Structures are given as C-alpha cells and as structure tokens.
Amino acid sequence: MKTVSELLTAARAGHTAAIARLLSIVENDEPGATEVIRATYPQTGRALKVGFTGPPGAGKSTLVSSLTAAYRKTVPRVAVVAVDPSSPYTGGAILGDRIRMREQYLDKGVFIRSMSNRGQSGGLSRATRRVVSVLDAMGFDVILVETVGVGQQEIDVVRVVDTVCLLTIPGAGDDIQAIKAGIIEIADLLVVNKADRPGADEAVKDLMQMLNLGTPRNDWRTPVIKTSSNLGTGIEDLMGAVRKHREWANQSGEAQRRNADAMRTEIQALMRERVLRELERRMDPKQIEDVVSQVVSKRLDPYGAVDELLGPEAKG
Amino acid sequence: MSKPLRVVVAKPGLDGHDRGAKIIARAFRDAGMEVIYTGIFQTTEMIVRTVVEEDADVLGLSILSGAHLHFAEEICKALREQAAKEVLVVMGGILPPPDIPKVKESGVAEVFGPGTPTTTIIDFVRKWHAAQ
Ligand code: B12
Ligand SMILES: Nc1nc2c(ncn2[C@@H]2O[C@H](COP(=O)(O)OP(=O)(O)OP(=O)(O)O)[C@@H](O)[C@H]2O)c(=O)[nH]1
Ligand SMILES: [Mg+2]
Numbered sequence: 192m193k194t195v196s197e198l199l200t201a202a203r204a205g206h207t208a209a210i211a212r213l214l215s216i217v218e219n220d221e222p223g224a225t226e227v228i229r230a231t232y233p234q235t236g237r238a239l240k241v242g243f244t245g246p247p248g249a250g251k252s253t254l255v256s257s258l259t260a261a262y263r264k265t266v267p268r269v270a271v272v273a274v275d276p277s278s279p280y281t282g283g284a285i286l287g288d289r290i291r292m293r294e295q296y297l298d299k300g301v302f303i304r305s306m307s308n309r310g311q312s313g314g315l316s317r318a319t320r321r322v323v324s325v326l327d328a329m330g331f332d333v334i335l336v337e338t339v340g341v342g343q344q345e346i347d348v349v350r351v352v353d354t355v356c357l358l359t360i361p362g363a364g365d366d367i368q369a370i371k372a373g374i375i376e377i378a379d380l381l382v383v384n385k386a387d388r389p390g391a392d393e394a395v396k397d398l399m400q401m402l403n404l405g406t407p408r409n410d411w412r413t414p415v416i417k418t419s420s421n422l423g424t425g426i427e428d429l430m431g432a433v434r435k436h437r438e439w440a441n442q443s444g445e446a447q448r449r450n451a452d453a454m455r456t457e458i459q460a461l462m463r464e465r466v467l468r469e470l471e472r473r474m475d476p477k478q479i480e481d482v483v484s485q486v487v488s489k490r491l492d493p494y495g496a497v498d499e500l501l502g503p504e505a506k507g
Numbered sequence: 508m509s510k511p512l513r514v515v516v517a518k519p520g521l522d523g524h525d526r527g528a529k530i531i532a533r534a535f536r537d538a539g540m541e542v543i544y545t546g547i548f549q550t551t552e553m554i555v556r557t558v559v560e561e562d563a564d565v566l567g568l569s570i571l572s573g574a575h576l577h578f579a580e581e582i583c584k585a586l587r588e589q590a591a592k593e594v595l596v597v598m599g600g601i602l603p604p605p606d607i608p609k610v611k612e613s614g615v616a617e618v619f620g621p622g623t624p625t626t627t628i629i630d631f632v633r634k635w636h637a638a639q
Contacts, residue, residue, distance in 0.1 A: 208591035211562040219510040283536035
C-alpha cells in the first residue's frame with residue numbers, strides 16, 4: 192500500500208487509482224484522512240461546482256451525463272459525484288446512477304464516483320463535502336454533484352456546491368407542491384427536465400408564478416430552464432445560466448457568504464464529532480450501566496443520570 | 508465502525524442475461540455492501556475504469572454468453588496493471604466445468620454457477636476480506 196504522501200503526488204499527476212484511493216480515505220475517515228484534507232484544502236476553490244437535486248427519476252443522472260459531455264468540450268477535466276441512498280436495514284446500497292452515465296465511461300477526462308449516503312438525511316453523506324473538496328484540489332475544472340432523489344429535504348448540497356439546480360418534470364403537479372414546501376428556497380436554478388414530454392410549458396409557467404409569489408432574499412432572479420436529455424435540448428441554456436449565477440454570486444458577495452456558512456457548519460460538525468469522541472473515551476462503561484440500572488429502578492431520573500455522569504460543572 | 512465493502516457487479520460483452528447479475532447485486536447489498544452495478548454490454552476498459560474510479564474491493568463478473576475465458580484473462584490482467592490495490596474477482600453464470608480451472612488461472616478467485624445459495628457467495632467474500 193502506498194503512503195498518503197505518495198498517493199497525493201500520484202493523484203496530483205492525474206493518476207486515477209490514486210485519486211480514487213484518496214477519496215476512500217476521506218470517505219471512510221481512514222487513518223491519513225486528516226493529512227489528506229490538510230494537504231489538499233489550500234488548493235481548493237478553483238473548480239466550478241454544480242449540484243443537482245430533485246425527485247427520484249426526474250432524470251438527474253441522465254442530465255448530469257449530458258452536461259458532462261457538454262462541459263468536456265470546454266474544459267479538460269470533469270468529475271461527477273453521485274449519491275444514492277443506503278438501506279436502513281443493512282447499511283448496504285445499490286449505487287445505480289453510474290449506469291446512466293455509461294457514454295462517459297471511456298472519456299479519460301471524466302472521473303465518476305458513486306457514494307452511498309450512509310444513512311444520512313439531507314441528500315448527501317457526511318463525507319460528500321470532503322470528497323468534492325479533494326476532487327477540487329486535484330484540479331478538476333468542473334464537479335457535478337447528484338444528490339439522493341428523496342423529495343424535499345435534500346438541502347445539504349447548498350453547502351457543497353456553488354450553484355444548485357432543482358429538477359422537476361412536466362405533469363408532476365405533486366412534485367411542484369413539494370417544491371413549494373421549501374426546497375425552492377435553496378434552488379439557484381429551476382430545471383423542467385424531460386421537456387420532450389407534453390406539459391413542459393405549463394410546468395415552466397407554474398414555476399414562474401410560484402417564484403413571483405415569494406419574496407426574494409436577494410437580487411438573484413431564479414431562472415426556469417427547459418431541458419431534455421433525450422433530445423439534447425436546453426443543455427447550452429443550462430450551462431449559460433450556471434455561468435450567470437456564478438458571476439452574480441462572485442460579484443454580489445453571495446459566494447463568499449455561502450462559503451463562510453458552509454465552513455461554519457463543517458467546523459461545528461467536526462467539533463461536535465470530536466467532543467463526542469472525547470466524551471465517549473472518558474466515560475466508564477461500567478458507570479453508565481450503573482446509572483442506567485438506577486434509572487430503570489426509578490431511583491434516578493434521566494436528567495439526574497446525565498448530571499451524575501458529566502459531573503457538577505456540566506449541570507444543565 | 509468498519510467500512511462497507513465496495514463491490515462492482517459487471518456484465519461484459521454482448522450478453523443481455525442480467526437476471527443473475529441483479530440477484531447477486533441485491534444479495535451483496537443485503538449483506539451490507541455498497542454495490543455499483545455497471546449494466547450490460549460492458550467492455551474490459553469500461554469495467555476496469557469503474558473498479559478503479561470506485562476504488563472497489565471486489566469485482567463480480569456475470570457471464571452467460573460463453574465469452575468467460577476471454578474476459579477473465581483480459582480483465583484480470585488489466586486490473587493487475589491499473590488498480591491501486593488487490594481486487595477480489597469472482598464470477599458467475601454459465602461456464603462448462605472444464606473451463607473453471609482456466610478462469611482461475613487467469614486470476615478469478617472462485618466461480619459460482621446457477622443454484623449456488625447467495626449465502627455461500629457472501630461468506631466467500633467475507634472470508635477473503637477478513638484474511639486481508
Ligand atoms: C432467461 C434466459 C434468457 C432470457 C434473458 C432475460 C434476461 N434479461 O436475463 C432471454 C430470452 C432474453 C435470452 C436470450 C438469449 N439466450 Co438465454 N437463457 C436464459 C436461461 C433460460 C435462464 C437464464 C437466467 O435468467 N437464469 C436465472 C439466473 C438467476 O441465473 P444465472 O444468471 O445463472 O445466475 C445465477 C448463477 O449463475 C450465479 N451468478 C450469475 N452471475 C453472477 C455473478 C457473480 C459475481 C456471482 C458471484 C454469481 C453469479 O448466481 C445466480 C443465482 O444463483 C438460460 C438457460 C439456463 N438454464 O441458464 C439461457 C441461456 C443462458 N441463453 C442462451 C442463449 C444462447 C441465448 C441467446 C443467444 C439465444 C438466441 N439465439 O437468441 C439469447 C441472447 C440474448 C443476449 N443479448 O444475450 C444459452 C447460452 C449458451 C452459452 N453460454 O453457451 C443458455 C445457457 C441456454 C442454453 N442452454 O443454450 N435468454
Ligand atoms: N423522456 C425523457 N426521459 C428521460 C429524460 N432524461 C431521463 N429520462 C428517463 O428517466 C428515467 C430516470 O432517469 P435518471 O437519470 O436515472 O433519473 P434520476 O433522477 O437520476 O433518478 P434517481 O437517481 O433514481 O433519483 C430513465 O428511464 C431515463 O431514461 C428526458 O430528457 N426525457
Ligand atoms: Mg440518479
């Protein structure tokens with residue numbers, strides 16, 4: 192096995208297997224993960240990162256595949272990170288997004304990585320941000336991130352990419368209701384995909400109306416774009432809208448603000464993880480069991496149990 | 508927590524028999540593994556790139572077309588050249604018994620034909636992993 196620093200050197204030279212190993216190291220929090228993040232973090236921030244979210248079967252993977260091909264005409268290297276859900280019972284997962292991207296398999300400028308959400312809600316796994324950041328540092332020009340298609344809660348992607356595209360399809364009245372319920376607020380671009388199907392123009396109209404109802408948070412006006420991977424239409428429009436959004440975000444300060452928000456969340460999460468780990472290390476399992484039996488026999492209430500375990504300084 | 512094993516299930520060549528591959532993919536998932544299913548009609552290059560990019564621990568090949576000798580040799584050779592680590596290669600489908608030692612010589616660790624209980628396959632993969 193190669194050391195982390197050997198892997199970093201090989202990965203920076205574009206060695207696919209080394210890049211793939213680094214991603215696993217950060218995904219699994221293997222020994223060396225901290226070293227990988229430390230070594231790569233300073234080189235992040237160059238890639239164009241675009242996220243795709245929306246209901247199951249909306250055509251996210253297929254659109255990501257079409258966009259990959261289109262971006263490859265303008266830049267040398269494109270990476271795709273596609274997240275699928277894990278089984279709540281076994282923790283296992285079938286990662287099927289890749290099948291839709293088979294036209295890109297042989298393009299040496301394309302790197303595709305499938306990830307399980309590993310039980311995490313929010314549409315991504317806990318490590319997706321770190322994986323994207325390593326790819327960014329490895330010099331990929333464009334990184335496309337596909338979330339789990341779960342419905343209304345896949346909002347973690349805002350903290351990972353620069354521009355979030357929310358997909359819906361014609362005739363999906365219920366989807367549009369769901370969109371109204373909240374996720375529309377995190378979308379920078381709305382996409383009516385499968386526009387080759389009847390009802391696309393109506394869907395665009397409905398979405399426009401909905402956008403006009405809400406009070407905008409800033410001066411970005413969310414565009415609605417029609418795409419069809421089957422016909423290959425709308426891809427250029429979508430790329431144009433992504434470019435415009437990025438320009439706006441950079442000029443208005445939104446990009447910096449979002450980045451700071453994302454970093455704050457990341458640091459808080461890391462802090463929580465570390466404090467918890469430290470706490471668990473210090474706890475005596477015997478003492479915990481002792482307190483549990485006291486609570487079970489009603490000699491102590493659960494709050495009192497926590498006071499007992501954490502000591503007087505931590506009294507709530 | 509131990510990390511989930513990552514398994515690529517692939518169907519090389521012009522072979523549309525995908526029932527077995529799907530059953531196996533499902534069985535690996537139910538055993539807690541992360542399965543990347545490539546779909547049918549894959550070339551050696553496509554399969555090897557998938558294994559490398561996904562940093563898979565295991566490659567499962569499903570072949571019912573008769574092309575097992577060719578693909579076993581070509582895929583195992585390419586994997587040895589390109590993968591960053593040792594990848595376990597297992598195979599299933601329809602193979603005439605005399606061909607089994609031949610694919611093993613190419614680098615396939617074991618062959619599981621029709622009727623093999625999926626638990627046998629999972630146990631084999633787990634034992635290999637534990638010995639790593
Ligand atoms: C169903 C079937 C079809 C269906 C396939 C539907 C589908 N989407 O899968 C259809 C009708 C489309 C079909 C077509 C053809 N078929 Co057909 N088909 C069969 C049949 C009857 C059953 C296959 C099957 O689904 N079995 C059930 C699954 C669950 O079993 P399995 O795939 O073997 O998988 C098990 C194990 O092998 C193992 N396994 C499988 N993969 C893997 C992978 C890993 C990693 C592991 C660990 C284990 C493992 O685990 C599974 C569970 O136990 C077989 C005969 C047979 N008895 O096998 C012929 C058979 C496979 N077909 C055959 C042929 C010739 C064809 C055609 C060429 C016929 C023609 N002239 O048109 C076409 C080719 C189509 C193509 N594009 O490839 C031949 C192949 C001969 C050969 N290999 O030399 C067979 C063997 C029939 C025969 N006796 O001649 N077929
Ligand atoms: N008519 C039409 N069908 C499409 C289009 N894009 C994708 N599809 C089909 O829609 C189905 C789902 O496509 P995917 O790309 O897998 O959708 P997804 O949103 O990634 O799905 P999940 O990852 O499972 O949530 C497939 O059968 C595609 O062939 C399109 O532009 N038009
Ligand atoms: Mg998908």
